[in-house]
Amino acid sequence: MPYRRKTWEEKLKDSKTFPKILKLESNFPCYRALKTMGAKPGDSVVIAPPLEVDAVMKQVPLGKLITLKEICGILARKHKTKYCCTLTTGIFITTAANAADETQGDTPYWRTLKNKGELNKKYPGGVERQKSLLEQEGHAFVNRGKRVFVQDYEKQLVDL
Template sequence: MKKTWQEKLKDEPSFPKVLRLEKGFPCYNAVHKMGAEAGDDVVLVNPSEVVEIMKQVPKGKLITIVEICKKIAKQHGVPACCTLTTGIFIMTAANAAE
């Protein structure tokens, strides 16, 4: 049976993960534009961390994926956050809220 959006928002026990950024990573170009280099640490987080940051945004204001990733990276003490998984979690949270 297909998972609901709410089920997809559940945290995975194997996350967060910190990996060494490689040029072949799907999020490499995006995090490289944000200043990360191959060999830097990049964090992949659980959906709940992304949702918590989104909840802190005042009504009528917005936050970009770059700003969310910078906050997450800072929280984990690494130079970068995977923009691909973060973007997926943003979309999942939006669909779960409907």
């Protein structure tokens, strides 16, 4: 029987092993990122399911923005942990974006930025498509080398 790749939507709905609440260890893939946020070994960390990440992204209204950091904060509070794994959350943000594109879904993924307001080259259509969709909502941009950032993104963050 030939192997069939999962669709993005199937990946999004594959939450059977999540959420996971773990104690942070120095060998975790997200350890360095969490350490810069103040995490220490032994702190509680949630790996939230992809559908929960998608649900947060769906709450961002027109003209507002959210970043990986804010999504992680929301998920950590929901699961009563100190931190949220930024690595898996970033992967699930990309999964939600591609699932929305694949199914013409209602997740406004282009409003979700990388940390520091950077556009995400892994989204459907890459940075150019995300930039175009955000321009239609009135956002301005600044280039830093090859990377593109939303100008003054902090002033446009949603409060969830």
